[in-house]
Amino acid sequence: MTVTFGPDHIVFAGYEFPWASVHPHGVLTASRIRDCYVEVGPLEIRTVSGETLFLSWDDKPGLAEFCRRHDIPVVSRLDVWGNLFEPFLDTEFSSSEQSATDARLRAVGLSQSSIDTIRQRLTPLMHSYNFDSMLWEWGHLGLYELLKALNGHLVDPALPAALGDLGEVYRWAMEIADYGRAKAL
Known part of the structure; x- marks a missing residue:
């Protein structure tokens, strides 16, 4: 599972869960992201539809920057x-x-x-x-x-x-x- 951060989207490659909206390769635009959780890994993106997508801990700097650029809330929530x-x-x-x-x-x-x-x-x-x-x-x-x-x-x-x-x-x-x-x- 790898991601690439584009100017207004995240590209998922090899996403391992076949039921996910981004499996196996998909694009998630910033407008479809409700919030992100980056306190521990794997990192989580929560979409506006309520789907949780996972990223590797190594993606934390890229995700934090992407969230900052697009005013996406970085949150804490009950697990x-x-x-x-x-x-x-x-x-x-x-x-x-x-x-x-x-x-x-x-x-x-x-x-x-x-x-x-x-x-x-x-x-x-x-x-x-x-x-x-x-x-x-x-x-x-x-x-x-x-x-x-x-x-x-x-x-x-x-x-x-x-x-x-x-x-x-x-x-x-x-x-x-x-x-x-x-x-x-």
Whole structure:
């Protein structure tokens, strides 16, 4: 996945997620970008349609300059998927930490029932991604890792297929990611 910054657009080459608007090669104009998140990698672009696109950490200077030139907000937001996937990390969380995580998710509009249903739906996939693969990630799993798992990375190919139409799953995942409220940095 590489990008080139043009005067008023970003060119994506080899974007790895087949359900994305820029897969495998695509152009994203500045006018289609709602905001960007550059605090940690992979970097995120949120489009006006609510799609999250990823860039490499190495693209941070180029993306920051592109955002400055086009007055695109650089924001901080709750990592909804990172919070949803805490139970799939190779880390123990106390009951008070678990309650705080769920409270953050409820604060952005997800009901406890939705939180539980999302986690239950993705348990086989994310368990396979992190534990069966022996990745043993203990710090962070988020939307990017979900998309990698949906793409068959580190998982039994039957697991993504069991979720149904992966294009629909991709759109559903983007809608959930968009629950995180952006705050200007």
